[in-house]
Amino acid sequence: MSHLFGPVPSRRLGLSLGVDLVPPKTCTFDCVYCEVGRTTHLTRTRQSHRVAEIIRELKDYLNNPPGPLDYITMAGSGEPTLNLGLGEIIAAVRSLTSTPVALLTNGSLFYLPEVRAEVAGADVILPTLDASREETFQRINRPHPGLSLDRVVSGLKALRREFSGQIWLEIVLLKGINDEPAELAAIRGLIRELSPDKVQLNTAVRPTADKCAQALTQDEMEAVADFLGGRAEVVAAGRRSSPERPAVKDRDLIDMLARRPMTAIDLAQALGFPLAQVRERLGRLAKSGLICRDVHQDQDFYRSLVTSQA
Numbered sequence: 001m002s003h004l005f006g007p008v009p010s011r012r013l014g015l016s017l018g019v020d021l022v023p024p025k026t027c028t029f030d031c032v033y034c035e036v037g038r039t040t041h042l043t044r045t046r047q048s049h050r051v052a053e054i055i056r057e058l059k060d061y062l063n064n065p066p067g068p069l070d071y072i073t074m075a076g077s078g079e080p081t082l083n084l085g086l087g088e089i090i091a092a093v094r095s096l097t098s099t100p101v102a103l104l105t106n107g108s109l110f111y112l113p114e115v116r117a118e119v120a121g122a123d124v125i126l127p128t129l130d131a132s133r134e135e136t137f138q139r140i141n142r143p144h145p146g147l148s149l150d151r152v153v154s155g156l157k158a159l160r161r162e163f164s165g166q167i168w169l170e171i172v173l174l175k176g177i178n179d180e181p182a183e184l185a186a187i188r189g190l191i192r193e194l195s196p197d198k199v200q201l202n203t204a205v206r207p208t209a210d211k212c213a214q215a216l217t218q219d220e221m222e223a224v225a226d227f228l229g230g231r232a233e234v235v236a237a238g239r240r241s242s243p244e245r246p247a248v249k250d251r252d253l254i255d256m257l258a259r260r261p262m263t264a265i266d267l268a269q270a271l272g273f274p275l276a277q278v279r280e281r282l283g284r285l286a287k288s289g290l291i292c293r294d295v296h297q298d299q300d301f302y303r304s305l306v307t308s309q310a
Contacts (some may be wrong), residue, residue: 002020002057002255003019003020003021003050003053003054003057003076004017004018004019004020004057004058004061005017005018005020005076005255005256005259006018006256007067007069008256008262008266009266010070010071010073011235012126012168012170012200012235013070013071013073013102013126014070014071015068015069015070015071016069016070016071016072016073016102017061017069017071017072017073017099018073018075018076018259019054019058019072019073019074019075019076019080019089019093020075020076020077020259021049021054021074021075021076021078021080021082021083021085021086021089022049022076022077022078022079022080022082022083023041023049023077023078024036024040024076024077024078024258024259025037025038025039025040025041025077025078026039026040026041026043026077026078026079026082027039027041027042027043027078027079027082027106028042028043028044028079028082028106028108028109028143028144028147029042029079029106029108029141029142029143029144029147030042030141030142030143030209031106031130031140031141031142031172031209032139032140032142032174032208032209032210032212032213033140033172033174033204033208033209033210033213034208034209035206035207035208035209035260035261036077036078036209036259036260037209038209039078039142041078042144043082043144044082044108044109044144044146044147045082046081046082046083046084046109046115047082047083047084048083048084048085049082049083049084049085051083051084051085051088051089054085054089055088055089055092058072058089058092058093058096059092059096062093062096062097065097069099070099070100071099071100071101071102071123071124072093072097072099072100072101072102073101073102073103073104074086074089074090074101074102074103074104074105074122075103075104076259077258077259079105079106079108079109080103080104080105081103081105081108081109081110081115081118081119082109086115086118086119087117087118087119087120087121090103090118090119090121090122091121094121100123100124101121101122101123101124102122102123102124102125102126103119103122103124103125103126104126105125105126105127105128106127106128106141107127107128107129107152107155107156107159108143108144108147108152108155109155110127110152110155110156110158110159111151111152111154111155111158112155113158116155116158116159116162116163119159119163120162120163120164122165123165123166124165124166124167124168125159125163125165125166125167125168126167126168126169126170126200127156127159127167127169127170128169128170128171128172129152129153129156129169129170129171129187129190129194130171130172130173130174130178131149131178131183131187132149132178132183132186132187132189132190133149133183133186134148134149134150136177136178136183137149137152139177140172140174140177140178153190153193153194156194157193157194160194160195160196166197166198167194167196167197167198168196168197168198168199168200169191169194169196169198169199169200170200170201170202170235171187171199171200171201171202172202172203172204173201173202173203173216173220173221173224174203174204174212174213174214174215174216175214175215175216175220176214177212177213179216179220179224184224184227184228187228188227188228188229191228191229191231191232196231197231198231198233199228199231199232199233200232200233200234200235201221201224201225201228201232201233201234201235202235203215203216203221205297206260206261206296206301207261207294207296207301207303215297218234221234222234250281250285250290253267253281253285254285254290254291254304254306255304257291257302257303257304258303258304258306261294261296261301261302261303262301262302263299263300263301263302264278264279264282264300264302267282267302282302286302289305290304290305290306291303291304291305291306292305
């Protein structure tokens with residue numbers, strides 16, 4: 001399936017079936033920490049991307065799901081709110097299953113009333129806000145020229161007023177960029193204004209688009225959580241077992257690695273396969289030149305060398 005990926009174990013959403021809503025890498029931002037890589041189509045123009053095809057794949061999957069899911073997540077290889085069919089796709093999922101719907105987003109387009117209306121059917125929205133000053137916003141997120149921090153924050157405030165579900169605000173912390181006391185104090189003020197249900201702190205735990213994106217240590221992350229207050233939590237890289245999966249083709253595995261780098265443990269838990277079997281398969285694919293191995297923070301991450309079919 002070219003638009004669905006996983007289920008994958010998510011640090012924030014448990015066992016999640018991902019829905020890739022835009023062509024790679026179509027986004028409003030070109031974030032230095034992005035695990036998908038550099039943005040090749042920087043835009044804030046919304047278009048319809050294969051809506052009927054995505055809904056058909058969801059119907060096929062949900063008619064005979066291989067096991068229980070914690071969430072069905074609108075996400076993928078770019079900014080999902082750029083798809084004009086987002087509201088229609090969320091409505092289709094709600095008609096097919098009782099599994100909660102999540103939206104992973106950079107939060108850049110919520111200044112548009114139509115986008116806020118389209119996401120109303122989601123159960124939880126997970127927007128990202130990494131900066132409290134325009135200079136930092138530009139340095140980290142490298143947005144489309146038509147976007148500013150003020151515009152993004154105003155959209156998030158409007159979303160909070162109108163959206164009846166949960167909002168879990170993500171902050172990606174980068175050493176020497178947005179972890180300084182003045183920046184964090186201003187971020188704390190924005191959190192009070194936005195009043196999210198959760199504040200989830202992340203850092204550059206996977207290979208990133210730019211080498212300037214350096215991770216904080218666990219102790220540094222915990223210190224920031226204490227500073228930001230009670231709603232802030234460090235996103236734990238927790239592990240969980242998953243139910244047995246049917247046979248997975250090499251093409252499916254390569255597509256998963258095209259969307260984000262993963263460790264052998266990530267894949268073993270996502271697929272329900274023994275770790276030794278996954279490592280053997282990764283070794284074979286690497287020898288064939290279809291994937292490669294990168295070392296990031298003393299961990300082996302595998303990524304595809306083949307363009308995703310999404």
